[in-house]
Amino acid sequence: MKDVLENIEGQFEMFQVLDENGEVVNKDWMPDLSDDDLKELMRRMVYTRVLDQRSIALNRQGRLGFYAPTAGQEASQLGSHFALEEDDYILPAYRDVPQLIWHGLPLYQAFLFSRGHFHGNQFPEGVNALSPQIIIGAQITQAAGVALGIKKRGKKAVAVTYTGDGGTSQGDFYEGLNFAGAYDAPAIFFVQNNQFAISVPVEMQTNAKTLAQKGVAAGLPSYQVDGMDVLAVYAATKHVRERAVNGDGPALIETVTYRYGPHTMAGDDPTRYRTEDMTSEWEKRDPLVRLRKLLEKKDLWSEDDENKVIDDAKEDIKKAIKKADDYPKQKVTDLIDIMHEELPNNLQEQMEEYKEKESK
Numbered sequence: 242m243k244d245v246l247e248n249i250e251g252q253f254e255m256f257q258v259l260d261e262n263g264e265v266v267n268k269d270w271m272p273d274l275s276d277d278d279l280k281e282l283m284r285r286m287v288y289t290r291v292l293d294q295r296s297i298a299l300n301r302q303g304r305l306g307f308y309a310p311t312a313g314q315e316a317s318q319l320g321s322h323f324a325l326e327e328d329d330y331i332l333p334a335y336r337d338v339p340q341l342i343w344h345g346l347p348l349y350q351a352f353l354f355s356r357g358h359f360h361g362n363q364f365p366e367g368v369n370a371l372s373p374q375i376i377i378g379a380q381i382t383q384a385a386g387v388a389l390g391i392k393k394r395g396k397k398a399v400a401v402t403y404t405g406d407g408g409t410s411q412g413d414f415y416e417g418l419n420f421a422g423a424y425d426a427p428a429i430f431f432v433q434n435n436q437f438a439i440s441v442p443v444e445m446q447t448n449a450k451t452l453a454q455k456g457v458a459a460g461l462p463s464y465q466v467d468g469m470d471v472l473a474v475y476a477a478t479k480h481v482r483e484r485a486v487n488g489d490g491p492a493l494i495e496t497v498t499y500r501y502g503p504h505t506m507a508g509d510d511p512t513r514y515r516t517e518d519m520t521s522e523w524e525k526r527d528p529l530v531r532l533r534k535l536l537e538k539k540d541l542w543s544e545d546d547e548n549k550v551i552d553d554a555k556e557d558i559k560k561a562i563k564k565a566d567d568y569p570k571q572k573v574t575d576l577i578d579i580m581h582e583e584l585p586n587n588l589q590e591q592m593e594e595y596k597e598k599e600s601k
C-alpha cells in the first residue's frame with residue numbers, strides 16, 4: 242500500500258510572489274498590475290489598518306458593538322478582493338468587513354452592523370454580498386448555492402466565501418465544497434488560516450498538515466498561499482477566478498496569515514494562549530511593510546502618500562460614525578416590519594401595541 246497521505250501533503254508548497262524584503266521571488270507569477278494598481282492596493286491596506294485601529298478605539302469608547310479585528314490579514318482580505326469584479330458575490334464571515342467595504346458597502350452601514358442596527362444589513366442595490374456570517378461555516382454551503390445560481394443564469398461571475406482555519410472543521414465546509422465541485426459551480430472558497438480559532442491553535446484543530454489539502458477530496462484545485470503577501474493572494478485569486486468563470490469549476494485557497502489583535506472585542510485575551518514572540522515573528526512578515534518596500538524601490542510610495550491615506554481614512558471614519566449616530570434609532574416596529582412582506586396576525590397585534598408605545 243502506498244502512503245497516499247504523505248504524497249498529498251508533500252505536494253503543498255506555500256505560493257509566494259513577494260518576500261519579506263519586498264523582493265519579487267517568483268517572476269513568472271508577478272501579476273500584471275499597473276503602477277496605479279499597486280499604489281491602490283497599498284492605499285487599501287493602509288486605509289484598512291487605520292479603520293481597524295479606529296474601530297478598536299471606538300469599540301472601547303462604547304461607540305461600536307461587535308467587532309473582530311483585522312490587522313495582519315489585510316493581504317488575504319484585500320489581495321483576494323482586488324482580483325474580483327463588481328458582479329462577483331461575496332459571502333463573508335464576521336472578520337471580513339473590509340472586503341464588503343471595498344465591494345461598495347458604505348462605512349456608516351458597517352458601523353450600524355456593528356451596533357446591531359438592521360440598516361447595517363440593508364445593503365445598497367448592486368452591492369453583491371451577504372451580511373457577515375456569525376455561524377461558523379454556514380456561508381460555505383450558501384456560497385455553493387449562490388455559485389450554482391450564477392452558473393444557471395449564465396453569468397460570468399463567481400461566488401466568493403471566506404472562513405477561518407476553525408471553519409474547516411465544520412460539516413458545512415465539506416458539504417459546500419463537495420456540492421460546488423459536483424456541480425462545477427463557480428465558487429472560490431477562502432480559508433484564512435490565522436493560526437487560531439479563538440484560543441485553539443490550528444495544530445489542535447486538525448491533523449491535516451495544510452488546510453488546502455481539505456479541498457482535494459472534493460476534487461477542487463487547492464492552493465496554499467502566503468497570506469501576508471498581497472501579490473501572491475491576488476495572483477492566486479485571479480487564476481482561480483478565471484478558471485471558474487470559464488466553466489472549470491470551484492477552487493480553494495488557504496491563506497496562511499495571522500491576526501495581531503484579539504479574536505473579537507468581547508473580552509478575548511490573546512496573551513492567555515500565545516506568546517508575544519509569536520506575534521512579533523509574524524509582524525516581521527507584515528503585508529503592508531512588504532508592499533511598501535517594493536513600492537519605495539520603484540519610487541511609487543512616500544511618507545507623504547502614506548500620511549495622506551491615513552488622514553483620508555480618519556476623515557472618512559469621522560464622517561461615517563457621525564452618519565451612523567444620526568441615523569434614526571432602531572425601533573421595535575422596525576424589527577417587526579422588516580421581517581415579512583405581510584405580517585402574520587400575531588405580529589400584527591404586536592405591531593399595533595408597539596406603535597402605540599412608540600408614539601408616546
Ligand SMILES: Cc1ncc(C[n+]2csc(CCOP(=O)(O)OP(=O)(O)O)c2C)c(N)n1
Nearest residue numbers: 336375376377405406407408435437438439
Ligand atoms: C457554529 C458555530 N460554532 C461556534 C461558534 C463560536 N465561535 C465564534 S468564532 C469561533 C472561532 C472561529 O475560528 P476561525 O474559523 O479560525 O476564524 P477566525 O475567528 O480565526 O477568523 C467560534 C468557535 C460559532 N460562531 N458558530
Ligand SMILES: [Mg+2]
Nearest residue numbers: 405406437438
Ligand atoms: Mg482562525
